[in-house]
Amino acid sequence: LPPRDICVSAPTGSGKTLAYVIPIVESLKPRIMRAIRAVVVLPVKELAAQVQAVFQQYLRGTSLRSQLVTGTKPFSEEQLSLVHKNARGYSSLVDIIVATPGRLLDHIRKTPGFSLHLLKFFVLDEADRVIEDVRTTLIPEVEQAVEPAQKLLYSATLTQDPEKLQSLMLFQPKLFTAAGKRDPAVERAAFAGKYTTPQGLSEFYRVVQNAKKPLALWDLVANRGYTGTLCFTGTKDDAHRLCLVIKEMGGVRVEEFSSDLSATERARVLRRFASGGLDLLVCSNVLARGLDVANVRNVVCYDPPKYVKTYVHRVGRTARAGVPGTAVTFLRQGQLEAFQTMLSSAGKSPVEALEEGEAGLEVFHEKYRVALKAVEAAVGREKKEVQIGKKFK
Incomplete structure (x- = not known):
């Protein structure tokens, strides 16, 4: 029988990457002929680069090679790093592929000699996010392997949608769960498929008017x-x-x-934050999934997420690898009940109020008013510059 497939639901920052990197490396060490035997699919380039760095660390001292395939390099350059043509045909230059779905599919369809026929492991990291990208395209390719490849799914919010899971053609899948901070009264049987947050995470909410949110955030940090x-x-x-x-x-x-920044600018900002050169990093949802950002001591959800899955991935950027962290969600009057109901639906205990509400902010109102006025002027100038740029184009 083929190996049973594996589904892992565990909090962010709990070591899911090592849970597949180390077994894959140890399993492939004895191989004699080089061929693509492991493929790891991730939703975004930045996360794929982080996983590739982990593989590189654990491949030292072995003859195994891994390759990052995300489109950051020209397609022809990636092709040269994946396969080599010789008198007998094509041979693989790598054992492990770390890729984003679209780029991997491009190589399957367009790179001569690129083959998954000897594939042994197929990993979906942030599985619930990449399922839609792989179930009708990559899965049929994986199923053509000479011997059935073992599929491994990892996520903090693993889907329970039967239709989606069925499309992955899983073989007798085993579910592994690692509970984080939850109500101890919740039994394991009720846990499967629930969303988990790290054990060392302290969670709070702060009720604040929309107009005062920037001031409340500045007050927390400053x-x-x-x-x-x-x-x-x-x-x-x-x-x-x-x-x-x-x-x-x-x-x-x-x-x-945000997504407006180039890859180089993103890397620069993340390095500065990780080294302690920033007190605050303000970002859109681009960072909420997967990326392991160093030195995140606190997370602030400026607006309450609509879905508990989004909340779990946001607050999971802190309290990673056993290091304590704090998450604060800003709420308007009237939003608390819906917020607590959303969390309880995931088996989580109620979140406590942060002691500091809007009290104490009054002393900064004039300073805040001046700042808002300056920002409105700056945004107005930016819009004019954009309009002028469009005219010249």
């Missing part, structure tokens, strides 16, 4: 010791405006992180 904070906003425009306001208020080293 006056209450919440440095090393990652703040999630709904859109990149929100992130941009919020970052401008915090800068105008002063006293906080802050940068924004």
